[in-house]
Amino acid sequence: MSTVKYEFDPKGMPFRRLGPSGLRVPVFSLGGWLTLGGTVVGDPVKDIIKVAYEHGINMFDTAEGYAKGHSEVEMGRVIKELGYRRTDLIITTKLFFGTRTGPNDTGLSRKHIVEGTQASLERLGLDYVDVIFAHRPDYSTPMEEIVRAFNYVIDKGWAFYWATSEWSARDIEEAYHVADKLGLVAPIAEQCQHHMLHRERPEKEYAPLYKKYAIGTTVWSALASGLLTGKYNNGIPENSRFATHSDFFKDTLKSLNEEEGLAKITKVQELTRLAEEELGCSVTHLALAWVAKNPNTSTVILGASKPEQVLDNIKALDVIPKLTPEVLDKIEAILDNKPSPIPTFGRPALDPHGRA
Numbered sequence: 098m099s100t101v102k103y104e105f106d107p108k109g110m111p112f113r114r115l116g117p118s119g120l121r122v123p124v125f126s127l128g129g130w131l132t133l134g135g136t137v138v139g140d141p142v143k144d145i146i147k148v149a150y151e152h153g154i155n156m157f158d159t160a161e162g163y164a165k166g167h168s169e170v171e172m173g174r175v176i177k178e179l180g181y182r183r184t185d186l187i188i189t190t191k192l193f194f195g196t197r198t199g200p201n202d203t204g205l206s207r208k209h210i211v212e213g214t215q216a217s218l219e220r221l222g223l224d225y226v227d228v229i230f231a232h233r234p235d236y237s238t239p240m241e242e243i244v245r246a247f248n249y250v251i252d253k254g255w256a257f258y259w260a261t262s263e264w265s266a267r268d269i270e271e272a273y274h275v276a277d278k279l280g281l282v283a284p285i286a287e288q289c290q291h292h293m294l295h296r297e298r299p300e301k302e303y304a305p306l307y308k309k310y311a312i313g314t315t316v317w318s319a320l321a322s323g324l325l326t327g328k329y330n331n332g333i334p335e336n337s338r339f340a341t342h343s344d345f346f347k348d349t350l351k352s353l354n355e356e357e358g359l360a361k362i363t364k365v366q367e368l369t370r371l372a373e374e375e376l377g378c379s380v381t382h383l384a385l386a387w388v389a390k391n392p393n394t395s396t397v398i399l400g401a402s403k404p405e406q407v408l409d410n411i412k413a414l415d416v417i418p419k420l421t422p423e424v425l426d427k428i429e430a431i432l433d434n435k436p437s438p439i440p441t442f443g444r445p446a447l448d449p450h451g452r453a
């Protein structure tokens with residue numbers, strides 16, 4: 098990378114280990130799905146990344162499939178133009194969906210993992226990414242091929258770590274066992290959807306993985322694409338995500354007029370009251386802080402269509418310490434969706450330290 102114009106200042110941003118690795122990631126990071134390179138192009142991309150970086154966010158997430166590769170192009174361009182030091186940055190990208198549709202342009206074959214990584218690096222204008230994610234599982238490719246290919250990418254120096262996204266616990270277990278058997282590096286994290294209205298997989302299905310392998314999560318859609326900001330309580334505002342991507346979100350839009358969606362809006366309204374009256378914050382801050390508070394969350398990837406949203410969302414940092422056990426109980430009472438505990442069949446349950 099050329100001239101360094103800005104030194105990174107974490108500005109009080111807390112950092113956590115990414116799963117069992119030595120990599121430290123900021124509690125809030127920034128991603129580019131639908132926004133950077135999609136609905137946001139040119140200088141506004143720079144404005145969003147700059148404001149994030151200036152407030153302690155040095156981790157940026159993209160994917161080969163975001164805006165058919167344009168997200169990587171825009172992110173790479175902006176990072177270069179802003180003159181950030183590469184070692185100050187954590188850049189993550191994801192492979193699976195590809196930028197083209199040929200039989201070998203998608204998925205997790207060795208061919209696509211190797212060629213896809215090279216193409217992502219070229220679009221980003223970087224020599225390496227910090228973490229490369231398998232964006233989805235590929236049931237048509239043997240797990241040994243996938244594990245070996247990601248290890249090859251790491252050995253080549255094109256990525257430091259590999260991780261999964263929206264894999265089932267069973268698939269992640271298989272990857273671990275294959276890696277272990279072959280003496281290879283296993284995935285360190287899972288990039289999963291986790292928010293107040295989507296809990297079963299991150300909180301229950303993955304629970305054994307946190308214990309056994311210490312995997313971390315890089316959480317996506319912590320605001321449920323904006324639903325948890327309250328912006329959809331009274332219809333669909335112009336230029337909001339559900340308006341600009343109405344086709345992609347057609348099922349969500351339909352459900353907002355049905356019992357299931359209306360029940361979610363009611364919860365958002367009740368959470369808003371709790372946030373404003375008892376915590377002096379917005380429901381947006383409460384929703385982000387709630388995911389960040391989870392001990393298995395390594396980083397919450399923020400999404401933003403404007404710099405002001407980044408500024409607003411990082412205020413959630415101040416709310417994390419306000420989430421006392423009493424407040425968390427009140428949130429549970431509103432959400433009424435806590436996944437049931439893993440059965441113990443009559444044996445006394447253990448705490449996280451293995452004590453009865």
Ligand SMILES: NC(=O)c1ccc[n+]([C@@H]2O[C@H](COP(=O)([O-])OP(=O)(O)OC[C@H]3O[C@@H](n4cnc5c(N)ncnc54)[C@H](OP(=O)(O)O)[C@@H]3O)[C@@H](O)[C@H]2O)c1
Nearest residue numbers: 128129130317318319320321322323337338400401402406
């Ligand atoms: N691995 C995966 O499969 C996967 C899937 C999805 C996302 N991700 C990653 O996770 C990142 C975040 O996901 P996401 O974008 O869905 O997160 P999100 O936080 O649930 O939604 C972000 C969107 O909500 C709206 N918003 C954000 N802050 C707001 C605020 N303070 N006030 C009002 N509206 C606000 C904005 O949309 P509008 O202004 O347009 O309404 C923004 O683009 C992505 O960029 C990507 O890196 C990964």
